[in-house]
Structures are given as structure tokens and as C-alpha cells.
Amino acid sequence: MIAPSAEDFDRQMRIGSLAITAALALVAVLAARPRVRAAAEIGPLTPMQVELEILERGRRRTYRARPPFVVGRAGAADVVLRDAEVSRQHARFESRERIAYVEDLRSSNGTFLNGKKVTEAVEIREGDAIDVGTTRILVTEVRSE
DSSP, X not given: OOOXXXXXXXXXXXXXXXHHHHHHHHHHHHHHSOOBOOHXXXXXXXXXXXXXXXXXXXXXXXXXXXXXXXXXXXXXXXXXXXXXXXXXXXXXXXXXXXXXXXXXXXXXXXXXETTEEOOSOEEEOTTOEEEETTEEEEEEXXXXX
């Protein structure tokens, strides 16, 4: 068996280093993804209790309910916000299989969970911050009934 030349050895080391770097980058991207699950994967409705602290125009209020419920500017929304940056039907909260979710309802200015834009139903947990318009909604409790 012939030993590889120094050039061949260096080339193989570079290729190996690139493969390791690519694998680590892929792991980092997957780890940074939000807690998203497609609606088809979510499963049946589960009775849950969600408590929110709503910070709007310098005032705080608490809202406690069982999902599903809608947050928006329209009087028909379950949680009515007086924020001009909020759409009439801005976001919906749902629960399935003992997990609570928030979903943007194609709002004009978007819904953000912990600073990341919500593009599909995303799991929410206690301590999460949801931004709709200039209003911040803090998730203070999520529990199964």
C-alpha cells in the first residue's frame, strides 16, 4: 500500500473539515428553529387554561381563558386591543394535545414570539413574550385541565 502524498493528505483534511463544519452549521440551524408544528400534526383539541398579561398603552391587564380565542382590534375579537398597529383579527390562540399555540391570522404587521416572526402555529410556554403591534402579551400560565 502506498502512503498518500502530503498534498493528498491536506486535501482530505480540508474536505473532512468542511464536512464537519457543515454538519455543525446544520445542527445550529435546527436548534435555533422556533417550536413550530404543522396544524395537521397538532392533533385533537385539549382543554387548557392560558393566562396572559397584556401590556398596552402603559397599562397592564390580565386575561385568562380556554383556547381557542382571538386577539385583535375588532369588537368581535375575544381579546380586544386598542392598538392601531393591530389587525382586526390579529392572532389566534389554540390548544391541542396538552400544548398551547399562537398563530398569526395574516395580520398586516405580523405576530412575534420572543422576537421571532410567527409564520405558522407555534407552541407557547410560560414566560414567552408575544408582540402584536405595539402591544406586548406575556404568557404567565399554561396548564392542562
